[in-house]
Amino acid sequence: MSQTHERNPGCALRREWFEDVQINRTAAERRAAAITSGRTVKKNYQAAWLLRAVQCIDLTTLAGDDTPGRVRRLCAKARQPVRPDLMQAMGVDAVTTGAVCVYPTMVPHAVRALEGSGIPVASVATGFPSGLTPLPQRLAEIRYAVEQGAREIDIVITREHVLLGNWQALHDEVRAMRETCGEAHMKAILATGELGTLTNVYRASMVAMQAGADFIKTSTGKETENATLPVSLTMLRALRDYGELTGFRIGFKPAGGLRTAKDALAWLALMKEELGGPWLKPDLFRIGASSMLADIERQLEHHVTGRYASADHHALS
Numbered sequence: 341m342s343q344t345h346e347r348n349p350g351c352a353l354r355r356e357w358f359e360d361v362q363i364n365r366t367a368a369e370r371r372a373a374a375i376t377s378g379r380t381v382k383k384n385y386q387a388a389w390l391l392r393a394v395q396c397i398d399l400t401t402l403a404g405d406d407t408p409g410r411v412r413r414l415c416a417k418a419r420q421p422v423r424p425d426l427m428q429a430m431g432v433d434a435v436t437t438g439a440v441c442v443y444p445t446m447v448p449h450a451v452r453a454l455e456g457s458g459i460p461v462a463s464v465a466t467g468f469p470s471g472l473t474p475l476p477q478r479l480a481e482i483r484y485a486v487e488q489g490a491r492e493i494d495i496v497i498t499r500e501h502v503l504l505g506n507w508q509a510l511h512d513e514v515r516a517m518r519e520t521c522g523e524a525h526m527k528a529i530l531a532t533g534e535l536g537t538l539t540n541v542y543r544a545s546m547v548a549m550q551a552g553a554d555f556i557k558t559s560t561g562k563e564t565e566n567a568t569l570p571v572s573l574t575m576l577r578a579l580r581d582y583g584e585l586t587g588f589r590i591g592f593k594p595a596g597g598l599r600t601a602k603d604a605l606a607w608l609a610l611m612k613e614e615l616g617g618p619w620l621k622p623d624l625f626r627i628g629a630s631s632m633l634a635d636i637e638r639q640l641e642h643h644v645t646g647r648y649a650s651a652d653h654h655a656l657s
């Protein structure tokens with residue numbers, strides 16, 4: 341089926357699209373390793389790929405000690421993620437990150453700090469990270485974040501629904517969240533490290549998309565197991581299958597534990613191999629990361645100057 345740029349409206353629960361699917365972990369691990377090992381991006385292209393990664397980062401702070409000041413500093417970094425002298429040396433125009441991602445009460449501070457930049461504010465919501473608050477409160481949290489100006493909402497699913505195979509309950513909850521988001525785009529965090537099997541990851545991905553998710557996202561960053569390549573591959577297969585069945589393109593956001601330029605290149609290679617060029621842009625690909633940018637900037641500096649600066653030159657994120 342040809343694919344459209346229109347927003348995914350979702351559909352009723354269609355168990356037949358996922359119930360018979362089984363994902364073999366060994367095969368997924370082998371395929372993920374084949375895509376990302378031995379495929380080093382050539383030096384000249386590497387800087388371009390890293391700049392592309394910067395544009396896809398959801399620059400994140402989700403800490404208990406977040407303050408308006410920290411959020412403002414993060415927003416300043418989102419506006420100018422790479423030092424202007426490096427940008428100039430590479431002969432490229434200014435770039436920004438894909439979004440800034442914060443807790444709901446930090447949304448107004450981020451919105452103010454990003455005014456005029458065009459950078460959207462993403463808010464986690466729905467009892468992030470566990471999702472174990474009653475549904476009315478979780479929906480109220482979405483409403484609050486949207487009212488405060490969040491244009492993207494990162495929801496968390498109830499892992500119990502996946503572990504017990506309660507697909508209708510999962511569909512109903514995610515559907516309600518999507519409706520509450522209104523115009524704001526919804527990223528559904530599956531918390532894959534708590535779903536037990538890759539087969540569950542595939543099924544949960546499919547149900548989240550059937551319920552109207554605009555993006556599917558791996559992790560909150562708070563689970564013991566963060567984003568991995570085999571998990572990401574499994575989600576991309578579900579996303580591809582959903583696209584073939586419905587014609588709608590869904591975005592993908594790996595998040596949690598992604599810290600290095602090497603991680604960024606590995607995930608970009610995975611996206612390119614599995615889905616192709618359209619998924620290498622921020623409307624369909626985000627990297628959720630609180631501390632990846634510093635290493636990317638370091639590698640870009642090395643590209644420009646041939647040497648690494650000491651770590652304290654890149655103090656933030």
Ligand SMILES: O=C[C@H](O)COP(=O)(O)O
Binds near residue numbers: 562596
């Ligand atoms: O959504 C983004 C994640 O919370 C970021 O996780 P991280 O702090 O491990 O980069």
